[in-house]
Amino acid sequence: MLPTIQSFVSKAVLPLGLPKPSLGSLVKALTLSGAPRTAALNAVPGLTPVIQAAAQKGYDGALVTIYRYMYHAVIAFGLWSIIAACALRPMDHLLTNRVPKRTGHNSREIGSSPRRCR
Known part of the structure; x- marks a missing residue:
């Protein structure tokens, strides 16, 4: 970013003395x-x-150029993300209130002894 700013500013001020x-x-x-x-x-x-x-004026022109490249990159990533979202399979059948497996449990309920850290 700084080389772009420096080139724009130098083109604007060096001819002025x-x-x-x-x-x-500067x-x-x-x-x-x-x-x-x-x-x-x-x-x-x-x-x-x-x-x-x-x-x-040169500094403002440099920022316009820098932001132009940045916005072009953001547009490209945005378009790719929209395309990827449109290509996903429907997941509506998986969005239910039913939990198929219990994730947290007490070791006594299972019938095994608790693990100890060594």
């Missing part, structure tokens, strides 16, 4: 939120309001 060494700190600052983001953006050397706006 942001120093190349400041690119890493990308890290864009991934933060709230007061830490503001502090990190103020600490980026060479950042102007025009460059910051272009960086935000």
Whole structure:
């Protein structure tokens, strides 16, 4: 995810004159939120309001691309799960209130001695 964000942001801000060494700190600052983001953006050397706006636009474009791939994957898994659910055999005859076997029991009822752990 970070290489995609870095490529989009670098294409947006490097032509505007942001120093190349400041690119890493700018990308890290864009991934933060709230007061830490503001502090990190103020600490980026060479950042102007025009460059910051272009960086935000590049960051938004990167997120759109990332989420597009994610939603395509979710759609594929959703379709496969619907197809698998449609291919199941009917199970209505198994959904009854009758329990065919007793799962919990007392060892004295069966007539055997209780097992002891060694």
